[in-house]
Amino acid sequence: MENNPWLKHFFPLLLTFFFFSPFPLLQPSLALQSDDTYVRQPPRQIVDTPHRRSKSDPQQVHISLVGKDYMRITWITDDKNVESKVEYGKVSGKYDATAVGEHTSYHYFFYSSGKIHHVKIGPLEAATTYYYRCGGHGPEFSFKTPPPNFPIEFVVVGDLGQTEWTASTLTHVDSKDYDVFLLPGDLSYADSHQLLWDSFGRLVEPYASRRPWMVTEGNHEVETFPIIYPHGFKAYNARWLMPYEESGSTSNLYYSFDVSGCHIIMLGSYTDFDQDSAQYKWLESDLGKVDRTKTPWVMVLLHAPWYNTNLAHKGEGESMRKSMEDLLYKARVDVVFAGHVHAYERFTRIYDNKADPCGPVYITIGDGGNREGLALMFENPSSELSLYREPSFGHGRLRIVDGTRAHWSWHRNNDSDAYVADEIWLENLTKSKSCWLNTQDNDGSKVNKDEL
Numbered sequence: 001m002e003n004n005p006w007l008k009h010f011f012p013l014l015l016t017f018f019f020f021s022p023f024p025l026l027q028p029s030l031a032l033q034s035d036d037t038y039v040r041q042p043p044r045q046i047v048d049t050p051h052r053r054s055k056s057d058p059q060q061v062h063i064s065l066v067g068k069d070y071m072r073i074t075w076i077t078d079d080k081n082v083e084s085k086v087e088y089g090k091v092s093g094k095y096d097a098t099a100v101g102e103h104t105s106y107h108y109f110f111y112s113s114g115k116i117h118h119v120k121i122g123p124l125e126a127a128t129t130y131y132y133r134c135g136g137h138g139p140e141f142s143f144k145t146p147p148p149n150f151p152i153e154f155v156v157v158g159d160l161g162q163t164e165w166t167a168s169t170l171t172h173v174d175s176k177d178y179d180v181f182l183l184p185g186d187l188s189y190a191d192s193h194q195l196l197w198d199s200f201g202r203l204v205e206p207y208a209s210r211r212p213w214m215v216t217e218g219n220h221e222v223e224t225f226p227i228i229y230p231h232g233f234k235a236y237n238a239r240w241l242m243p244y245e246e247s248g249s250t251s252n253l254y255y256s257f258d259v260s261g262c263h264i265i266m267l268g269s270y271t272d273f274d275q276d277s278a279q280y281k282w283l284e285s286d287l288g289k290v291d292r293t294k295t296p297w298v299m300v301l302l303h304a305p306w307y308n309t310n311l312a313h314k315g316e317g318e319s320m321r322k323s324m325e326d327l328l329y330k331a332r333v334d335v336v337f338a339g340h341v342h343a344y345e346r347f348t349r350i351y352d353n354k355a356d357p358c359g360p361v362y363i364t365i366g367d368g369g370n371r372e373g374l375a376l377m378f379e380n381p382s383s384e385l386s387l388y389r390e391p392s393f394g395h396g397r398l399r400i401v402d403g404t405r406a407h408w409s410w411h412r413n414n415d416s417d418a419y420v421a422d423e424i425w426l427e428n429l430t431k432s433k434s435c436w437l438n439t440q441d442n443d444g445s446k447v448n449k450d451e452l
């Protein structure tokens with residue numbers, strides 16, 4: 001039979017054509033609960049974002065929340081003599097405050113980064129626009145601080161990349177105001193090609209310099225190389241410094257922060273997470289300190305999803321789930337966002353592979369626009385835990401209305417900005433009395449399941 005030329009050559013070719021056809025209508029229709037006539041989006045080209053400013057001007061400017069009422073301004077200069085200082089104020093062109101920070105740089109084989117500046121500014125007033133200048137040179141930027149209380153709106157996008165789809169996603173994101181950008185891993189898809197980190201920084205600057213971008217790492221941030229760079233994350237840690245020290249973490253790969261009544265935990269799928277690990281112990285401690293009267297909403301972001309019915313990356317988050325799911329469940333985490341799978345999928349509330357009204361809602365939002373394209377293949381039949389799944393580029397929005405309700409919506413890039421492809425109202429878990437019975441000693445095994 002192996003000598004049969006049809007089986008040996010033609011059949012595999014036919015399969016290849018079927019699954020990777022340039023004609024989307026010939027591809028298998030695998031999305032559920034979406035219009036069968038919907039045309040899937042093929043990958044698009046990488047966008048080149050050139051450096052057009054002087055060597056002393058800031059480039060790749062982005063901001064991040066760093067403790068209550070403070071913002072970290074990060075930028076890069078080719079000129080190593082530029083000072084790490086930020087001038088800022090509430091009136092354009094009039095800077096009545098100055099802050100001086102730190103700088104770093106790194107080498108990766110033959111690549112040498114520019115001077116990477118990190119400056120913490122504040123204290124800042126909530127819901128206020130600030131104007132700022134970096135290093136005493138170049139253009140003025142501005143940002144708005146998050147509101148002091150609800151409502152607050154988050155944009156959530158994973159696996160962003162720097163393709164024409166990325167640009168489309170960011171344009172859609174920018175069409176409606178929001179407060180904080182959350183990215184559950186896979187930023188630039190530089191994959192050790194360091195110049196792509198620079199072009200990514202320039203591509204996102206118009207957005208990331210105006211609203212805080214809070215990120216965690218994905219597999220494309222690792223960039224290890226045997227013997228020479230065994231620990232990885234050189235570019236990511238230097239460029240995307242997050243408030244890990246402020247949250248008691250010892251690693252930039254996992255941290256937490258509070259904003260406007262929300263406690264947000266950014267976990268690391270690509271560092272140790274077993275029960276003896278520093279990350280596990282930190283997470284246990286961090287969850288133990290959450291005061292739900294101050295931050296009723298608790299959300300977690302990580303890269304490799306714990307629940308996933310796509311054939312792509314199936315099971316890759318399983319060992320982390322087995323290690324850490326109990327901690328999240330006992331703490332009554334409201335939502336877990338993941339990326340990695342290049343599609344959108346929303347699950348019901350889950351604990352240990354079963355629907356559970358006291359477990360988190362799980363959402364995969366890895367459809368930001370990366371160069372690898374979409375993850376088209378979902379398992380069939382679907383799981384009853386999966387409520388909506390579709391391989392299309394897009395972004396999500398979580399609008400926390402108050403301490404009780406939040407609205408989640410998913411927006412496809414191929415639709416108009418106002419069109420909502422999927423949406424759900426979430427009720428905060430602190431409002432469910434039955435979910436808190438017998439949990440005082442933080443032992444989930446004593447939760448009264450009869451009451452759930």
Ligand SMILES: [Fe+2]
Pocket residue numbers: 159185186218219220303339340341
């Ligand atoms: Fe990934």
